[in-house]
Amino acid sequence: MMTSRSTASPSSASRALVVIVAACAALCLLALARPGVAEAGRKRLVVLEFTGPKADDFRDDVEKLLKKSHSVVPLKKWQSTAKGLNATRVNEKDVKKVARKLAIDGVVTGKVEKRGSRYLVHLTLRDGTTGKTVAAPDLVERKAAISADGRDTIKQELLPAIDDLSSGGDDEDEEVDDEDDDRPSMGSKGRSGFGKGKDAGKAKGKTKGKARGDEDEEADDEDEEEEEARPARGKTKTKGKGKRNDDEDADTGPRFGRGKSRDDDDSGDDDRVAARDDGDDDDGDRGRRRDDDDASVERDVDTIGPNDPRTRAIDLAAGLSFTGRRLSFSTNLQMNAPQGYKGAPVPGLMVAIDAFPLALNRKNTSITRNLGIQVVFDRVIKIESSLVKMGTTYNLPTTEQHLAAGVIYRHLVGAKLEIDASVRFNKRTFEIDRNNPALTAEDVDIPNTDYSYVDPGLALGYVMSDKMMIGGGARFLFVTSTGQMQQTDQYGASTVLGVDVEAGLDYQLASKLLLRVGGRLTTLGFTFKGNGDLTVNRDGDATTQDVAGARDTYFGGFVTGAYVF
Numbered sequence: 001m002m003t004s005r006s007t008a009s010p011s012s013a014s015r016a017l018v019v020i021v022a023a024c025a026a027l028c029l030l031a032l033a034r035p036g037v038a039e040a041g042r043k044r045l046v047v048l049e050f051t052g053p054k055a056d057d058f059r060d061d062v063e064k065l066l067k068k069s070h071s072v073v074p075l076k077k078w079q080s081t082a083k084g085l086n087a088t089r090v091n092e093k094d095v096k097k098v099a100r101k102l103a104i105d106g107v108v109t110g111k112v113e114k115r116g117s118r119y120l121v122h123l124t125l126r127d128g129t130t131g132k133t134v135a136a137p138d139l140v141e142r143k144a145a146i147s148a149d150g151r152d153t154i155k156q157e158l159l160p161a162i163d164d165l166s167s168g169g170d171d172e173d174e175e176v177d178d179e180d181d182d183r184p185s186m187g188s189k190g191r192s193g194f195g196k197g198k199d200a201g202k203a204k205g206k207t208k209g210k211a212r213g214d215e216d217e218e219a220d221d222e223d224e225e226e227e228e229a230r231p232a233r234g235k236t237k238t239k240g241k242g243k244r245n246d247d248e249d250a251d252t253g254p255r256f257g258r259g260k261s262r263d264d265d266d267s268g269d270d271d272r273v274a275a276r277d278d279g280d281d282d283d284g285d286r287g288r289r290r291d292d293d294d295a296s297v298e299r300d301v302d303t304i305g306p307n308d309p310r311t312r313a314i315d316l317a318a319g320l321s322f323t324g325r326r327l328s329f330s331t332n333l334q335m336n337a338p339q340g341y342k343g344a345p346v347p348g349l350m351v352a353i354d355a356f357p358l359a360l361n362r363k364n365t366s367i368t369r370n371l372g373i374q375v376v377f378d379r380v381i382k383i384e385s386s387l388v389k390m391g392t393t394y395n396l397p398t399t400e401q402h403l404a405a406g407v408i409y410r411h412l413v414g415a416k417l418e419i420d421a422s423v424r425f426n427k428r429t430f431e432i433d434r435n436n437p438a439l440t441a442e443d444v445d446i447p448n449t450d451y452s453y454v455d456p457g458l459a460l461g462y463v464m465s466d467k468m469m470i471g472g473g474a475r476f477l478f479v480t481s482t483g484q485m486q487q488t489d490q491y492g493a494s495t496v497l498g499v500d501v502e503a504g505l506d507y508q509l510a511s512k513l514l515l516r517v518g519g520r521l522t523t524l525g526f527t528f529k530g531n532g533d534l535t536v537n538r539d540g541d542a543t544t545q546d547v548a549g550a551r552d553t554y555f556g557g558f559v560t561g562a563y564v565f
Helices: 010-033 055-067 075-084 092-102 148-163 198-204 217-229 267-282
Strands: 002-005 044-047 106-115 118-127 133-135 138-141 314-331 341-355 371-380 383-389 392-413 417-432 449-454 457-463 468-483 494-508 513-528 547-564
Touching: 044 055, 044 075, 044 092, 055 106, 055 118, 055 148, 075 092, 118 148, 133 148, 138 148, 314 371, 314 513, 341 383, 341 392, 341 547, 371 417, 417 468, 468 513, 494 547
Parallel strands: 002 341, 044 106
Antiparallel strands: 002 383, 106 118, 118 133, 118 138, 314 341, 314 547, 341 371, 371 392, 383 392, 392 417, 417 449, 417 457, 449 468, 457 468, 468 494, 494 513, 513 547
């Protein structure tokens, strides 16, 4: 039986290491060259006070989640700066002014509504540079805490928008527009963090009626009473899938800080929520909310964000593979049996690409975003096959390579599962160099293989956690050509069937970088028809078939780094 081994010398191993390091460096450079990726590492954010029942609990959970991947500025620092700049409202102008002062990239606000037994949490992300709303995801929770589904929504809808934020301004003293100096600052009772200073006096004095324009006196009286109990609310309208109108009125919009917490069972609050719900229905409402009598609200799993591990537009992986080979023949012969082959796993270089070009357009929600192409290239760095003849071992240079290219379609099931269907064309080569003057053609009783096959298959992927996804799949191999194996001077015509199975996991090292490990097995079974020279007359009897079939198996695994976007 012939065997194989990797014959990489220290120098060749060093060269292989240099190649791998260069490939990893190229991936990093690609990540840095892509617009927005460098900034996407860590953004400066602030999470303002939430309003509504259990607002503090939800705000704390959101802030903890954001701290895992970004820098979160303390709320008190924002509040004190906002007070000093007379910019205490949540509108474009004030957000931009304070964010520029503190060099903050994004501002997160939240409003909680109690609907039956559930909480509806409206999150809003504003760009610190422009003050405009850039994302407005909704969370549906059964308890006063962010659940796994809620974390998925934040990861899929909020974090991508944060990654795309432009950089904030410089943290330096700047000249501030004083045109709103007479505007009232936050002076409500409770835990606002602003207190009742000089600005609060102005709120009760000169500017109370001035800021409201031409509203009637009755509305003013009602608003005055409400402001003493809690912060004022802005006029909010919804567009499409939960986006809030950026054009909040400068004087009626919500302020930074919080007044008295609203009790969950406050009937007045329930009336206000119901009134807002009716208004939302008239304006079109959010596309993912059901306003049923039982207040059931479900998140639309079809609108999953682009950073979901199951919806990557481009997945580029490079690293090391390890492949071994076993070739055995079915025969009753004790003498003159086919040699067979036994090779331990040897290292190779592997590059794999999954590309879904139409998914680069984040606004594309059709099935076309899940259609893509798949390419895999895997080549052993260096391998030699060993043959022993009359006590002498001959090492023969060998080439082993696999190339696959085809199309893939992925289908998302719920919030965790992905199903992939694909079909590829493959070329797998194993070629032994027989040009050794000390050997004859009969000494190497193994034909070279050059498989061509099509491999339709299915694969599953499951999101285990925020950082890990596992998966596996199987393919059926329709072999169209085998190379020398089916030539008449070798083993002749045969029926060939094969399968390929693979399993592995992805672990997130950074926002765009993954560690990918896995194992795989490819096996092809031959049934010889008996018209090949090497299948008969091996025992001196040409009337019987001596070799009935063969099995060619490749096994091993891979360790790669992947850049995704």
